[in-house]
């Protein structure tokens with residue numbers, strides 16, 4: 001056994017030596033980022049419990065001041081990484097060098113602003129976005145396929161993912177207690193008195209985001225409130241009325257986020273992510289004429305669609321309960337050895353406790369970095385031949 005492991009190790013080392021990562025030079029970077037810590041977005045929270053909810057000091061869905069600060073730390077971290085790799089010219093970047101495009105809602109714009117103001121101090125790099133009220137359709141998770149066949153397939157798949165789902169059940173049992181659902185308005189008015197009873201309604205409309213009303217939406221709404229206020233630094237006694245005091249409880253409860261992603265977004269990823277994928281495809285097809293650094297800022301469901309459609313191997317992100325962590329970034333890196341180019345993709349994200357503690361990143365407090373592999377690309381130690389990537393993507 002030890003021999004086998006040793007030879008696997010030696011083979012890997014030999015193979016990786018063919019491509020000497022130290023000799024590669026960073027040529028281009030495209031970052032797809034999720035916005036940083038925001039205020040909770042949920043509606044109707046008062047219907048789900050009789051207990052009083054804490055006041056929010058800011059507007060629903062907006063980036064919080066702490067979120068802006070944390071994103072600034074990310075900007076600084078990336079700027080140091082760029083410098084270390086002699087990636088950009090010294091001084092303020094030109095429009096040809098750096099291009100930034102975000103969804104047109106306030107938290108994505110503010111996230112890009114915070115990142116840039118720290119990454120490029122005193123430079124005022126512009127943040128581009130469509131000049132419209134509300135979300136940009138490019139980033140919206142709206143159903144596009146108009147056929148009945150697709151609708152039926154999706155609903156069947158969702159029902160399959162929700163039935164007998166032990167992880168959801170375990171989470172619902174905790175929430176029953178935390179919220180005391182039996183005493184809530186949603187029990188008295190809608191007869192949802194136990195979240196484990198599967199009383200759900202799938203709201204499926206072409207052109208709109210898909211929702212699953214009932215326990216899934218209730219759990220999602222309240223957990224969004226708990227998680228965001230945890231990140232933002234509320235005292236533990238004010239989060240879920242002091243009920244969540246261990247990592248194990250957080251693990252059980254945050255399962256809702258991972259399940260909800262799998263149910264509402266992964267099921268329809270190809271459909272809802274098509275426009276954004278085409279945008280990325282076009283960008284990579286014409287990449288030689290593109291700026292060195294492109295920063296795009298959107299949402300967790302965009303990252304779900306991109307990773308699902310592109311066919312990344314499933315990777316668990318260590319030290320995080322969220323599947324697509326807040327402030328997390330999928331970083332597409334084009335490296336060159338002078339002759340051939342290679343793609344490396346990393347997920348760079350703040351850990352669960354880095355978000356809570358909110359300290360500046362440093363050499364002993366780095367953001368998490370996980371190499372993401374495309375299942376279909378002939379991988380060389382985390383690098384995929386660029387031509388292969390561009391031909392297949």
Ligand SMILES: *[C@@H]1O[C@H](CO)[C@@H](O)[C@H](O)[C@H]1NC(C)=O
Nearest residue numbers: 145146147149150151153271
């Ligand atoms: C819509 O869904 C159906 C059924 O899965 C599929 O055959 C069709 O190609 C889809 N249409 C589009 C435009 O994606």
